[in-house]
Amino acid sequence: MLTVLGPTRLREQGFCDGISRRDFLTIGGMALGGIGLGDALWAEQGRSSSHKAIINIYLPGGPPHIDMWDPKPNAPAEIRGEFQTIQTNVPGISVSEMFPRMAQMMDKFVLIRSLADSANDHDAYQCMTGRHRGGRTPPGGWPQAGAWVSHALGPVNSAVPANVALMYPTGERRWGATGDGGFLGVAHTPFNVLGREARSTNPNMLLQGVTLDKLHDRTKLRQSLDRFRRDADQQGMMTKLDVYAEQALGILTTSKLVDALDLSQEDPKILARYGRSNTQFQRDGAPPMIENLCLARRLVEAGARFISMNYSRWDWHGPDGLNYPQCREECPLLDQGLSALVTDLHERGLDRDVSIVVWGEFGRTPKINGMNSRDHWPQANTAVLAGGGMRTGQTVGSTNKNGEKPQTRPVTFQEIFATLYKCAGIDTQNIRIFDQAGVPQYLVEPGNEPLPEVL
Numbered sequence: 001m002l003t004v005l006g007p008t009r010l011r012e013q014g015f016c017d018g019i020s021r022r023d024f025l026t027i028g029g030m031a032l033g034g035i036g037l038g039d040a041l042w043a044e045q046g047r048s049s050s051h052k053a054i055i056n057i058y059l060p061g062g063p064p065h066i067d068m069w070d071p072k073p074n075a076p077a078e079i080r081g082e083f084q085t086i087q088t089n090v091p092g093i094s095v096s097e098m099f100p101r102m103a104q105m106m107d108k109f110v111l112i113r114s115l116a117d118s119a120n121d122h123d124a125y126q127c128m129t130g131r132h133r134g135g136r137t138p139p140g141g142w143p144q145a146g147a148w149v150s151h152a153l154g155p156v157n158s159a160v161p162a163n164v165a166l167m168y169p170t171g172e173r174r175w176g177a178t179g180d181g182g183f184l185g186v187a188h189t190p191f192n193v194l195g196r197e198a199r200s201t202n203p204n205m206l207l208q209g210v211t212l213d214k215l216h217d218r219t220k221l222r223q224s225l226d227r228f229r230r231d232a233d234q235q236g237m238m239t240k241l242d243v244y245a246e247q248a249l250g251i252l253t254t255s256k257l258v259d260a261l262d263l264s265q266e267d268p269k270i271l272a273r274y275g276r277s278n279t280q281f282q283r284d285g286a287p288p289m290i291e292n293l294c295l296a297r298r299l300v301e302a303g304a305r306f307i308s309m310n311y312s313r314w315d316w317h318g319p320d321g322l323n324y325p326q327c328r329e330e331c332p333l334l335d336q337g338l339s340a341l342v343t344d345l346h347e348r349g350l351d352r353d354v355s356i357v358v359w360g361e362f363g364r365t366p367k368i369n370g371m372n373s374r375d376h377w378p379q380a381n382t383a384v385l386a387g388g389g390m391r392t393g394q395t396v397g398s399t400n401k402n403g404e405k406p407q408t409r410p411v412t413f414q415e416i417f418a419t420l421y422k423c424a425g426i427d428t429q430n431i432r433i434f435d436q437a438g439v440p441q442y443l444v445e446p447g448n449e450p451l452p453e454v455l
Contacts (some may be wrong), residue, residue, distance in 0.1 A: 060175035061315030098331035116396025144179025146306030159256035171284025285313025355388030388423030414448035
């Protein structure tokens with residue numbers, strides 16, 4: 001595994017569970033188990049496709065739907081909460097006052113307000129696979145969504161993996177779980193460029209001295225890459241690699257992937273649109289690294305087909321009663337970054353090819369608890385879609401007057417994934433893959449079709 005250590009100040013801190021924090025960039029090896037990338041290169045042969053892509057933005061912890069994208073201004077105070085409701089540029093659609101930028105460009109978004117099948121668990125699994133953990137599982141496990149895309153479409157080029165993750169390992173480990181290739185195999189496992197130092201007997205191939213703080217310094221980054229090549233050659237590693245593994249090493253030490261991750265190459269005016277990140281991890285969650293939304297766009301332009309990321313921490317119902325203070329801190333930054341990303345895609349002519357989904361594992365209780373916060377509420381959840389050539393500027397489904405449950409058009413996670421796959425040019429109804437037991441499997445369970453409202 002090839003890694004870039006994170007800032008010293010982060011490494012010296014720790015999670016609430018006592019694990020030392022390692023905010024570093026993992027450029028080499030697959031995210032899970034240090035799998036080699038050579039298999040992914042082999043899978044590229046014989047494939048060609050238009051460059052469609054999906055950006056999956058996961059908000060760990062369960063965002064409060066009523067305080068964000070499904071406000072209830074006419075509900076009692078103990079339900080509607082502290083925030084005002086504002087109108088958007090689409091008549092009849094309103095959102096929380098925490099999202100003024102999105103409100104001005106709601107014609108470029110779809111709000112799914114009736115997500116109905118959330119699991120009541122702090123786990124990224126459903127947002128990564130569309131399925132419930134613990135249900136019927138084939139031998140090898142269910143593939144993560146990007147693994148399906150990687151298998152169906154293959155890489156755009158040999159320099160950037162098709163399935164890339166910007167997932168920080170978190171104190172609550174399930175919030176940082178990328179998912180894997182499942183029965184499709186390790187060749188399609190997400191290639192995670194963020195991570196914590198591996199605790200294994202196999203030593204890392206370390207880019208010595210390059211922290212995330214210095215990642216913008218291209219001279220030092222290039223020097224470390226050159227040093228890595230010399231060290232690898234001196235240790236005889238190069239001669240032990242087969243042709244595909246050697247090509248994989250070429251990915252890691254050529255410029256395309258590094259260039260995509262190098263925000264110093266971004267137009268400062270464009271980068272400023274996204275806002276300034278807070279690099280501190282949020283307790284046992286991820287840091288609110290809003291610039292990662294810009295990185296996702298850069299990775300798409302470099303050739304990635306599926307980018308999954310975890311952003312900050314949205315679990316605020318503890319004894320501190322942080323729901324509203326945290327909303328006031330987190331939501332405006334998300335509003336700015338998400339609006340910047342969608343604007344970027346439209347300005348670059350990518351809005352028909354690149355789809356975006358934003359969601360968390362469940363919603364929050366309509367009634368505010370005794371600590372002025374909202375508890376877990378899987379009965380109602382909201383997702384945001386954009387791009388992909390979808391018919392935007394609308395809501396799909398609704399919850400009842402108090403935001404307790406879907407009132408119209410209940411939507412499932414798999415229906416949303418089916419929609420994203422369709423936008424990427426993948427036929428979910430006719431493509432089937434045989435699992436390790438020889439049983440045919442579909443990308444989504446039969447009955448979960450793309451949302452006709454948005455296509």
